[in-house]
Amino acid sequence: xxxxxxxxxxxxxxxxxxxxxxxxxxxxxxxxxxxxxxxxxxxxxxxxxxxxxxxxxxxxxxxxxxxxxxxxxxxxxxxxxxxxxxxxxxxxxxxxxxxxxxxxxxxxxxxxxxxxxxxxxxxxxxxxxxxxxxxxxxxxxxxxxxxxxxxxxxxxxxxxxxxxxxxxxxxxxxxxxxxxxxxxxxxxxxxxxxxxxxxxxxxxxxxxxxxxxxxxxxxxxxxxxxxxxxxxxxxxxxxxxxxxxxxxxxxxxx
Ligand code: PEP
Numbered sequence: 001x002x003x004x005x006x007x008x009x010x011x012x013x014x015x016x017x018x019x020x021x022x023x024x025x026x027x028x029x030x031x032x033x034x035x036x037x038x039x040x041x042x043x044x045x046x047x048x049x050x051x052x053x054x055x056x057x058x059x060x061x062x063x064x065x066x067x068x069x070x071x072x073x074x075x076x077x078x079x080x081x082x083x084x085x086x087x088x089x090x091x092x093x094x095x096x097x098x099x100x101x102x103x104x105x106x107x108x109x110x111x112x113x114x115x116x117x118x119x120x121x122x123x124x125x126x127x128x129x130x131x132x133x134x135x136x137x138x139x140x141x142x143x144x145x146x147x148x149x150x151x152x153x154x155x156x157x158x159x160x161x162x163x164x165x166x167x168x169x170x171x172x173x174x175x176x177x178x179x180x181x182x183x184x185x186x187x188x189x190x191x192x193x194x195x196x197x198x199x200x201x202x203x204x205x206x207x208x209x210x211x212x213x214x215x216x217x218x219x220x221x222x223x224x225x226x227x228x229x230x231x232x233x234x235x236x237x238x239x240x241x242x243x244x245x246x247x248x249x250x251x252x253x254x
Contacts, residue, residue: 002207004223005163005230006247007039007124008237009064009092010046010210022240023053029244031057035245036230039090040237044078049145051087062090062124065098068111080119090196092117092232094126094146096169106149114153117161121249124163124232125150126211127190131170139168139188148192151197159198164190164208165232171212177222183210184225190214191227220252 014022019042030038041062042050049205051061067077083091093116094109109125116123127146129139143166149161166186171178187208195203210222221230237243245252 001206002229003037004249005037005039005207005244006211006249007062007092007165007209007230007232008041009095009232009234010040010042010237010244011064011097011234012043013238014042014046016046016049019043019230020049020053022238023050023059025240026059026243027053027057029240030059030247033248034058035250038247041090041092047083047086047088060089062092063088063121063166064092064095065175066091066093066112066116066121068108068115071228080115080121083116083121084119088121089121090124090163092126093123096126096167096172099168106146106197109146110149110153111148113162117154117158122161122163124165124209126165126167126232128167128169128212134168134170139186143186143190144193147193151193156198156202159194160202160205162206163175164206165211166190166208167211167232173213175213177213177215177218178210180218180221180225180228183212183222184227187225187227193214214246216242216249216252219246219249 006047039062041064063083066080084106093112098104113123127143133142158180168178191203209230209232210228214231214233215236
């Protein structure tokens with residue numbers, strides 16, 4: 001049985017002061033709620049204070065990126081060892097904003113995945129197609145290429161520590177979510193890819209999230225799809241009450 005997972009990607013939002021306020025509110029809303037695993041991914045500057053605040057709660061810490069280098073003369077980079085030391089359990093890798101604005105290739109993402117796993121941090125690996133690729137019937141091809149780069153560097157023992165997030169780029173921050181059926185179709189496909197590369201037990205074990213304009217209005221129908229194991233949430237993770245509704249989607253009356 002895969003436990004639902006809701007991940008908040010704060011992107012480049014919230015100062016330390018603002019983060020403290022948001023996290024305190026979130027704790028009030030979601031503490032003691034055990035039905036969903038909750039991960040928040042604040043910016044680097046807020047990780048330490050976040051870690052202090054969420055101690056002894058059910059909220060888990062994640063980061064939004066890491067360097068694929070170990071350490072050394074890489075100005076501006078943050079290493080996996082630094083994130084491990086601060087108490088990060090997860091890291092978002094291969095987000096489309098990093099792939100497109102910072103020219104991260106699938107090979108870069110794979111190197112980062114390796115680096116995260118070397119330090120016991122679970123990667124949340126984003127894959128997904130652009131609008132033009134969806135419209136030209138290439139969604140599966142793109143997702144398959146992006147996933148293959150990850151499979152290339154991981155064995156059976158390692159792949160079980162990965163979470164995939166299917167994030168169609170046209171749905172991110174646009175208010176236009178994929179339909180539950182479309183999201184589920186690609187997520188099932190990713191599960192099949194995992195099964196073909198590794199085995200069926202691993203495919204059934206691995207969690208695959210949907211991301212792209214998830215909100216309290218659509219979370220229940222998305223989560224009603226048996227293959228969708230949770231959500232990677234951008235905009236709606238920046239407001240504590242809204243985020244808590246996603247975490248407690250089982251209780252939403254819609
Ligand atoms: C994201 O950035 O991963 C994301 C899904 O953003 P939003 O929820 O705002 O579409």
